[in-house]
Amino acid sequence: MKKLLQVILFLATAALAQAWQQVNEGAPEPPREFRAVWVSTVFNLDWPSRAGLSAAQQQQELLTILNKAVNLKLNAVILQIRPNADALYKSSLEPWSAWLNGPGVNPGYDPLAFAIREAHKRGLELHAWFNPFRATISGKPVGRNHISRRQPSLLRKAGSTTILNPSSSAAQQHVLRVIIDVVRRYDIDGVHLDDYFYPYPPNNNIADNKTPSQRRAAIDHFVKNLYSSVKAVKPWVRVGISPFGIWQPGYPSDVKAGVNAYEHLACDARKWLAKGWVDYLAPQLYWPIQGDQSFTSLMQWWSAINPHRPVWPGIATARIRGKEDGRRASEIGYQVDYSRKLARQSAGQLFWSWRSIGNNIDNIQSHLARRYTTYAVPPAMPWCGNSRPARPTAQARETSSAISLTWTPPDAAARKWVIQAARGNSWRTICILPGAQRKVTLPAALLAGATRIAILPISAYGNSGNPAVLAK
Numbered sequence: 001m002k003k004l005l006q007v008i009l010f011l012a013t014a015a016l017a018q019a020w021q022q023v024n025e026g027a028p029e030p031p032r033e034f035r036a037v038w039v040s041t042v043f044n045l046d047w048p049s050r051a052g053l054s055a056a057q058q059q060q061e062l063l064t065i066l067n068k069a070v071n072l073k074l075n076a077v078i079l080q081i082r083p084n085a086d087a088l089y090k091s092s093l094e095p096w097s098a099w100l101n102g103p104g105v106n107p108g109y110d111p112l113a114f115a116i117r118e119a120h121k122r123g124l125e126l127h128a129w130f131n132p133f134r135a136t137i138s139g140k141p142v143g144r145n146h147i148s149r150r151q152p153s154l155l156r157k158a159g160s161t162t163i164l165n166p167s168s169s170a171a172q173q174h175v176l177r178v179i180i181d182v183v184r185r186y187d188i189d190g191v192h193l194d195d196y197f198y199p200y201p202p203n204n205n206i207a208d209n210k211t212p213s214q215r216r217a218a219i220d221h222f223v224k225n226l227y228s229s230v231k232a233v234k235p236w237v238r239v240g241i242s243p244f245g246i247w248q249p250g251y252p253s254d255v256k257a258g259v260n261a262y263e264h265l266a267c268d269a270r271k272w273l274a275k276g277w278v279d280y281l282a283p284q285l286y287w288p289i290q291g292d293q294s295f296t297s298l299m300q301w302w303s304a305i306n307p308h309r310p311v312w313p314g315i316a317t318a319r320i321r322g323k324e325d326g327r328r329a330s331e332i333g334y335q336v337d338y339s340r341k342l343a344r345q346s347a348g349q350l351f352w353s354w355r356s357i358g359n360n361i362d363n364i365q366s367h368l369a370r371r372y373t374t375y376a377v378p379p380a381m382p383w384c385g386n387s388r389p390a391r392p393t394a395q396a397r398e399t400s401s402a403i404s405l406t407w408t409p410p411d412a413a414a415r416k417w418v419i420q421a422a423r424g425n426s427w428r429t430i431c432i433l434p435g436a437q438r439k440v441t442l443p444a445a446l447l448a449g450a451t452r453i454a455i456l457p458i459s460a461y462g463n464s465g466n467p468a469v470l471a472k
Contacts, residue, residue: 020396020403020453020470027454027467030418030429031376033340034280034312034348036076037357038129039065041099042083042137046354051099055108058100062111065354066118072357072365073372075432076125078192078350081112082178085135085147085164088112089186093178095143104143116187123416123432125378127190127238128182132175132222133164134196147174159203166197166266167210167218175222176229183233190238191230195284197222198266200259215266227277235384236415236460242282242314242350243269245298252301255293270305279381280309282350285335286316288325295335303342310379312348313339317356317364329362336371346379375429377418380462389413389457389465396453396470403447406439407455407468414457414465422452 040046047065048058069077081088086097089112095104100111112128119126136148138160148155148162154171155162164171179191197219198204210218227239244261247270261267272278283302287293295313302311313335320329332351340347351357357364392414394407405419415435419442420427430447433440435457447453451472457465 019398019472022394023469023471025452025469025471027420027422027452027456027469028427029464030420030456031374032346032379033376034076034310034346034350034378035074035372035376036078036125036127036312036348036350037069037074038078038314038350038353039080040083040353041080041088041097042131044099046358047079048100052101058107058111059109059114062115063118065358066115066122066124068358069124070122072368073375075123075376075378076127076189077115077119078127078129078190079112079115080129080131081182082128082130083134084131084137084140084142084161086142089182091178091181093174093181094147095145098140098142103141104145112182112186112188120187120434123375123434125189127192127240128186128188129192129194130175130179130182131196132179132193133166133171133198134161135164136162156206156208158199158206161199161203163196163199163206165206165208166222167208167215172218172222172225176225179226180229180233183230183237188237190240190279191226193226193241195242195244195261195265195267198264201264204264212263212266216262216268219266220268220271223272223277224275231384236381238279238381239277240280240282241269241272241278242284243267245283245285245287245314246293247283247301252297254297255301258293273305273309273311274307276308276383278309279384280348281311282314282348283311284314284316284352286314286319286324286352288327288331289334289338291325296338299335299339299342303344306344308345308383310343310345310348312350314350314352315339317351317361318353320356320361320364329364329367332364333367333371336368348379375418375432377416377429377432377458378462380464382461382463385459385461386463387413387459387461388463389459391466392455392457392468394455394468394470398444401444402441403444403453404439404441405453405455405470408438409457413459415460416458418454418456418458420454420456420467421447421450422454423449424451427452427454 246258392407392409456467
């Protein structure tokens with residue numbers, strides 16, 4: 001009797017294993033949207049929660065962030081790895097960041113390598129965020145090989161901080177060398193800069209003997225060199241900049257006041273977009289929908305100047321219930337909705353910053369969950385490369401509790417795999433996996449009622465290849 005039961009079980013399992021067959025069919029393009037969150041390390045704003053934690057504690061805090069980001073169906077983390085001419089990664093050019101374990105103190109692991117590996121496991125992109133010219137922060141010591149000690153002539157005082165002189169070719173070369181070193185050695189998905197070029201008023205009058213137009217020319221030169229240098233090493237790495245949200249007061253006409261990024265910060269982001277020196281812009285549109293600096297008015301203006309590359313707004317979750325305007329979390333949801341309506345090239349949002357989301361201030365997570373109902377893939381960059389991965393060969397093995405998928409690609413062109421499933425003609429994205437992965441086991445309940453499963457390759461440039469489709 002026991003042998004008979006074993007034979008029956010074997011035959012039943014074999015029948016299930018043969019139930020899925022690869023067919024010559026296609027699958028729809030998965031949802032495309034850039035959904036990112038800034039994770040700030042300066043002042044321990046987001047991570048690590050304080051300096052001096054053990055390596056295991058730092059890693060667990062970061063894993064908590066990554067796991068929740070996946071749960072919220074975000075697809076990119078923008079991690080600040082160089083807050084003030086220091087490093088949250090192993091570097092021969094700059095010292096370990098004081099925000100980890102103290103100035104110049106090795107944390108006992110490589111945080112950037114760890115973050116990349118764990119983000120990619122979860123289908124998240126990891127973008128390396130650099131503050132290009134900020135050097136020291138008042139009262140915060142730096143490591144022994146910090147550039148403020150090695151080349152103090154490159155520094156200029158800006159209030160309580162010092163910055164690397166942005167107009168100095170030596171300072172620019174140092175910053176470029178630091179960034180390209182990371183691009184070469186780490187499998188990052190993007191290089192990201194914020195709005196710290198020249199400092200904000202009243203500290204922007206640094207002693208560099210340059211006019212505003214000369215400063216802009218210097219920063220234009222830096223941005224152009226940065227873009228071409230990154231693309232020369234790894235053309236698939238996204239280059240994004242997050243400028244201050246007002247290019248100049250009067251643009252648009254109803255925004256009449258505010259910092260003038262063009263004059264004060266030497267930040268001509270409109271030019272960088274038009275010249276193709278960035279893969280995306282993320283202007284910091286941190287204001288509410290209603291007001292003198294209206295989110296909607298500014299979003300309209302930025303969207304209208306977008307002929308070639310996407311503009312995705314930076315949205316201030318940090319101001320939920322804050323002293324700036326006391327906004328509710330629902331305001332953030334409305335801003336996501338509005339940015340989607342205006343998206344010309346592709347949709348996307350970046351949230352400042354993780355802490356407010358992670359702490360679920362005013363129930364912000366529920367507002368995001370209502371907008372992000374399925375996983376999405378970051379939009380493609382066809383201007384950087386248009387090759388497409390080849391179709392893999394796939395198999396499925398089903399039991400009563402799970403379905404195991406395995407696939408073999410004919411090339412190594414896939415950077416991500418998108419697993420999709422269909423009930424009738426309705427497809428949904430199940431998960432996003434790293435390009436090195438070749439198998440996954442999914443709970444049967446997750447695929448209940450599915451008649452098709454697709455394994456879609458995505459190139460490093462974001463282009464979809466031909467999927468392997470399994471039919472039941």
